[in-house]
Amino acid sequence: MNPMAIFKIKGLLTAFQTNHPKVFPFFGAAAGYVKEGTIIELKVKGEEGKELLCNIKVTPEDIELFREMKNFAMNTNVPEM
Numbered sequence: 001m002n003p004m005a006i007f008k009i010k011g012l013l014t015a016f017q018t019n020h021p022k023v024f025p026f027f028g029a030a031a032g033y034v035k036e037g038t039i040i041e042l043k044v045k046g047e048e049g050k051e052l053l054c055n056i057k058v059t060p061e062d063i064e065l066f067r068e069m070k071n072f073a074m075n076t077n078v079p080e081m
Contacts, residue, residue, distance in 0.1 A: 031070070036060055 017024055034040070041055040056062070 031066070034058055034063070034066065036063060 036058055038058040039055050040058060041053065044052045046052075
């Protein structure tokens with residue numbers, strides 16, 4: 001990965017954490033609950049009230065992806081997930 005891209009992502013994540021301080025602690029707490037077979041649900045509600053909903057059933061490959069994302073975050077000094 002391009003080192004400049006990593007710095008850009010780090011800056012964006014730092015700004016995101018400043019604007020939404022409860023998100024990363026939530027991810028950290030939720031990580032202890034996510035196992036194979038867990039259902040993760042995402043909901044987006046627009047200003048006009050329209051909602052979009054999606055869910056996934058966590059697979060072993062998803063667990064590996066989450067593990068790698070956490071390792072990446074820890075090795076680039078971005079806010080821990």
